[in-house]
Structure formats: C-alpha cells, structure tokens
Amino acid sequence: MVGLSDTALLADTARGDAASFETLFHRHYDRVYGILFRLVGERGEAEDLAQEVFLRLHDHARRRRGLDDNVGAWLYRVATNLGYNALRDRRRRRQRDVALVPTESDDAEARLARREERRAVRAALAKLSQRQAQLLVLRQMEFSYAECAAIVGVAPASVGALLARAARAFREAYEKQTAAGQPREWQ
Amino acid sequence: MNEQEHDIREALERVAALAPDADEAAAPQRALAQFKQQTAYRRLAGGRPNSRSNTIMSTRRIVSVGLTFVVAIAVLMAFPSVRAAAGEFLGLFRVQTFAPISVSTQQLAMLEQLSEQGLEPGEFVVTQEPGEPVTVDSPEDAAIVAGFTPRTLPNRGELIRTYVMTGGAGHLIVDLAGARAIVEAAGADPLLLPDSLDGARVDVTVRDSIGQLYDNGVILVQTPSPDVNYPADVDPALLGEALLQVLGTEPGEAHRIAQSIDWTSTLLLPVPQSMGTYREVNVNGVSGVVLEPFDTAEEAALVWQQDGMVYMMRAGRLSVDELVAQANTVR
Numbered sequence: 166m167v168g169l170s171d172t173a174l175l176a177d178t179a180r181g182d183a184a185s186f187e188t189l190f191h192r193h194y195d196r197v198y199g200i201l202f203r204l205v206g207e208r209g210e211a212e213d214l215a216q217e218v219f220l221r222l223h224d225h226a227r228r229r230r231g232l233d234d235n236v237g238a239w240l241y242r243v244a245t246n247l248g249y250n251a252l253r254d255r256r257r258r259r260q261r262d263v264a265l266v267p268t269e270s271d272d273a274e275a276r277l278a279r280r281e282e283r284r285a286v287r288a289a290l291a292k293l294s295q296r297q298a299q300l301l302v303l304r305q306m307e308f309s310y311a312e313c314a315a316i317v318g319v320a321p322a323s324v325g326a327l328l329a330r331a332a333r334a335f336r337e338a339y340e341k342q343t344a345a346g347q348p349r350e351w352q
Numbered sequence: 353m354n355e356q357e358h359d360i361r362e363a364l365e366r367v368a369a370l371a372p373d374a375d376e377a378a379a380p381q382r383a384l385a386q387f388k389q390q391t392a393y394r395r396l397a398g399g400r401p402n403s404r405s406n407t408i409m410s411t412r413r414i415v416s417v418g419l420t421f422v423v424a425i426a427v428l429m430a431f432p433s434v435r436a437a438a439g440e441f442l443g444l445f446r447v448q449t450f451a452p453i454s455v456s457t458q459q460l461a462m463l464e465q466l467s468e469q470g471l472e473p474g475e476f477v478v479t480q481e482p483g484e485p486v487t488v489d490s491p492e493d494a495a496i497v498a499g500f501t502p503r504t505l506p507n508r509g510e511l512i513r514t515y516v517m518t519g520g521a522g523h524l525i526v527d528l529a530g531a532r533a534i535v536e537a538a539g540a541d542p543l544l545l546p547d548s549l550d551g552a553r554v555d556v557t558v559r560d561s562i563g564q565l566y567d568n569g570v571i572l573v574q575t576p577s578p579d580v581n582y583p584a585d586v587d588p589a590l591l592g593e594a595l596l597q598v599l600g601t602e603p604g605e606a607h608r609i610a611q612s613i614d615w616t617s618t619l620l621l622p623v624p625q626s627m628g629t630y631r632e633v634n635v636n637g638v639s640g641v642v643l644e645p646f647d648t649a650e651e652a653a654l655v656w657q658q659d660g661m662v663y664m665m666r667a668g669r670l671s672v673d674e675l676v677a678q679a680n681t682v683r
Contacts, residue, residue: 190384198378203370212383219387221468239469246470253527254475282369290367295529304360305367329356332363339366 171236178226186226190219193237196306197244203302204248205255206287214251218244238315241308245299245316285342292338297331304328450641450655451613452621452630459538459600460624466537473531474524482520485563487513498560500661502574503682509566519558519575526552540597540606548585555581569651569668570678574661588615595620621655635663635679644672654679 169177169185171192177185197218201211221243222236290298296317303313313328314321372378488494495501497516504511528550532542561575593610597603599622621641623630628645633654640656652667654675663682667675 191380194380194383195378202372208376216387243469250470250472286366286369301363301367305364328360332359335363
C-alpha cells in the first residue's frame with residue numbers, strides 16, 4: 166500500500182477503499198497543514214481548512230474516479246486557494262487582531278518576539294502577489310522546483326527566476342515593514 | 353553563493369518564522385479521526401457536514417457559488433435604468449430579454465473544477481432562502497399569496513395543480529482577486545474586471561413565483577423580474593465581455609458581441625452544448641427562447657419576458673411547435 170502512487174491510491178479510493186484514502190491522508194497531511202498554518206497563522210483555522218481540503222479530495226475521488234496524475238499538486242493548490250480565501254474573508258470581516266500564537270507561556274518575552282517577527286514576515290508577504298508569496302512559502306517548506314511549478318502552474322524552468330524576484334520583493338517589503346514599525350499582516 | 357541565491361536564502365530564512373512551533377505542529381492522527389467522524393456523519397445525514405460552519409460551505413453550496421458567479425454577473429448586466437436610492441446611485445436591473453449562448457462541456461467542466469479547487473468570486477450570503485413549492489387551491493388563491501395575478505392557458509387542458517414558491521434574497525460581496533483568478537483560469541483577460549469591483553456588493557431579490565401544472569404535462573411558471581442592485585460605477589458591458597470569455601467565447605468575438613448587446617436589458621442564458629440546442633421564437637409579439645434537449649426523455653422548455661414578468665413553460669407531452677403555439681395563448 167505504502168509504495169503505491171498517489172494516482173493509484175486515488176483510483177482505489179474512488180472504488181471505495183478507505184485504507185487507500187488514509188494512506189493519501191497521512192502522506193500529504195503535514196504539508197497541507199503546513200501551508201495552511203503559514204498562510205493563516207492560527208492552528209485551529211489551519212486544521213479546519215485542512216479538513217476541508219481532504220473532504221474535497223474525497224469528493225473529487227468519487228466524482229473523477231482517480232484520474233488525476235498529480236494528486237499532490239492538486240492538494241497543495243486547493244490548500245493555497247482555501248488559505249487565501251480565508252485570509253480574504255478575514256480581511257472583509259475586518260478581524261485585524263487575530264492572535265497568531267497562544268499567549269499562555271512561561272517564556273512570554275520570547276513568545277512576544279516570535280509573534281512580532283511573524284507579523285513582520287506576514288505583513289511583507291501580504292505586499293507580494295499571491296504567486297510570489299506562495300512560491301516563498303512552498304520553497305521554505307522544501308518543495309522542489311518541479312513541485313512548486315506544478316502547484317503554482319508555471320513552467321519548471323521559470324521557478325528560479327520567479328523565486329529570485331519574489332525574494333527581492335520580499336526583502337524590500339520586509340525592510341519597509343520593519344522600518345515603519347507597524348506591520349499590516351496578511352488579513 | 354551569488355547575489356540571487358543569497359536573496360532567496362535570506363527570504364526563506366525570514367519566512368521560516370511562520371513554521372508551526374512544537375505546540376502548533378500538525379496532528380495527523382487526530383485530524384484523520386476527525387475526518388472519519390465527519391464523513392461518517394455525512395453518510396448518516398445524507399449530505400456533507402460543514403467543517404467550518406461559518407466560513408466553509410457544503411459542496412452544493414460551493415458549486416452554487418461558482419455558478420453564482422456566472423449567474424450573478426449574467427443577472428448583473430440584465431436590466432435597464434439607473435436610479436438614486438438611499439442617497440447612493442445604484443444600478444437597478446430588470447430582465448427584458450434573454451440572450452442564449454452555447455457553452456461547451458469542457459468549459460463547464462473547467463468552471464466546475466475551478467470552483468472545486470476553491471476559487472471563489474466572493475462571498476455569497478443568502479439572506480432569505482427560497483421556499484419549496486406549496487400547493488394552493490386555485491390561481492386566485494395563488495394571486496393572494498404571491499401578490500400578482502397569474503396568466504393561464506385558457507383553452508388547453510385541465511389545470512390539475514397550482515403552486516406558489518416564495519422568493520429568495522441574497523448578496524454577493526465581490527472578491528476581485530478571486531474573480532480575476534477565475535477569469536484568468538478560464539483563459540480570459542482578468543483586467544476586464546475593474547479595480548472598483550473589489551468589495552462591491554450586488555444584491556439580488558427573487559420574487560415569489562406561481563406554477564401551474566396541466567393534464568397534458570405542461571407546466572407554466574411565472575414570476576416578476578428579479579431585482580438586482582449593484583454599484584453605479586460598475587460597467588455592465590465590461591462584465592459582459594468577461595462573462596462571455598469565461599463561458600468560452602473567443603476574446604475578439606466576446607468584444608464584438610459585448611459591444612452589440614444592450615447589457616442593460618439582456619440576461620445571458622448559458623446553454624450547455626451537450627444538453628441541447630436553442631432557437632429564438634416569437635411569443636405574443638416578444639422574443640422568446642426555446643431550449644430543446646438532445647435527450648428525448650427530457651422536455652423542451654420556452655422562456656420569455658413580457659410586461660415585467662418572466663415566463664417559463666415546460667412542454668410536457670407537447671412537441672416544440674405545439675409548445676410555442678400554446679405559449680401564444682397565455683392570457
């Protein structure tokens with residue numbers, strides 16, 4: 166079971182094999198959650214969105230009968246889209262003060278510094294295009310160039326140049342944010 | 353390491369701050385258990401539970417939001433006149449004519465896939481759910497409930513059932529980035545959607561409708577034209593051009609059609625190529641559209657608009673020619 170390809174597992178899922186779906190779940194959950202956590206910055210919301218991603222995969226398998234040749238790219242693309250939808254919902258609802266990390270801690274100062282750093286990074290990413298921010302998050306999670314290309318929907322050969330532009334844009338935005346001192350993060 | 357690599361490395365080190373801490377790490381076993389619970393509940397309930405009740409909608413809902421994009425924009429460009437309301441200038445549309453457009457199966461599948469992948473044109477909030485059909489004793493009783501007197505087919509068959517469906521209402525808050533992503537993914541120019549569309553609120557109100565079933569299987573449904581309010585700075589012709597492209601019309605052709613249509617009075621009627629054909633006909637002196645399905649087990653239908661009312665007739669056991677002939681007797 167473990168050695169089967171994603172496509173084969175999805176096809177088996179379409180035929181009602183729950184174990185195949187569980188294998189897919191375990192294979193991709195960490196990365197799906199990781200993308201969502203980095204986007205929305207809150208554990209509960211990231212977990213809820215991850216559930217939604219896998220519910221969609223489950224429905225997708227039943228409808229398409231496992232015909233996809235890159236299940237991972239599909240999952241991470243859906244995760245990114247749902248993450249951005251959530252951010253835009255948040256912006257629309259003007260929930261600008263969502264805590265990014267739990268406040269109870271023995272190490273309050275370190276927590277505070279980490280929270281501020283996250284806010285600055287998220288604020289800088291918010292200044293980038295969705296594709297640029299997406300590429301930086303994916304690469305930070307050690308997705309390969311080929312994987313990034315499949316998820317974002319660009320030619321693999323262009324990932325390096327796009328990433329370099331994204332990095333430059335990020336640095337400029339980050340420096341502006343930290344100089345301004347009042348980061349306006351992804352929301 | 354060259355400068356480019358250095359920039360990338362530095363950026364990725366910064367972005368690493370967003371990685372979950374140990375107490376925020378993924379918990380796949382718990383997540384899978386929760387997933388199983390949800391899918392088991394869905395099997396029992398015969399539907400899909402909402403994992404995020406306020407922000408994530410059911411499959412049906414998500415699909416309908418995708419379609420809402422098509423419908424909302426189609427409806428957006430469907431009506432005439434601009435008027436002042438509550439101190440703001442709002443566009444008010446009312447259906448006057450229908451413009452059918454053939455949509456390929458591939459294009460529809462692509463739009464469905466985009467919706468499934470989470471691309472949404474905005475947040476659609478239903479403020480009043482449309483009601484189920486409620487049988488009443490007569491057209492007169494239906495008129496009391498719905499607030500308008502229905503026209504009937506006076507000389508054709510026996511009226512065996514009259515029903516009323518209460519209307520519904522809702523609004524779409526446009527998310528420009530999502531809407532542009534859909535337009536772009538559909539192969540159209542996303543910049544056809546202007547910046548001013550972001551956050552725009554489009555209100556849709558669908559009125560009560562009255563249905564009448566005759567013993568020859570014909571169903572006549574009628575309803576006052578729906579109301580659609582949208583910001584006055586929205587140019588319906590640009591939205592129309594974008595919609596035509598989303599539905600698969602070539603850019604040049606979409607531009608030409610968009611320029612030739614009076615978007616302030618025309619409602620696009622997408623017809624899936626695989627389902628059937630359409631043609632325009634004359635009904636009581638106005639233009640209507642007959643939809644003829646390829647599947648002979650399905651019934652043909654006719655839609656037209658007259659005097660502020662939208663009519664839809666299903667053929668029952670009639671031929672298409674008989675359907676059109678009967679529609680001309682509606683009084």
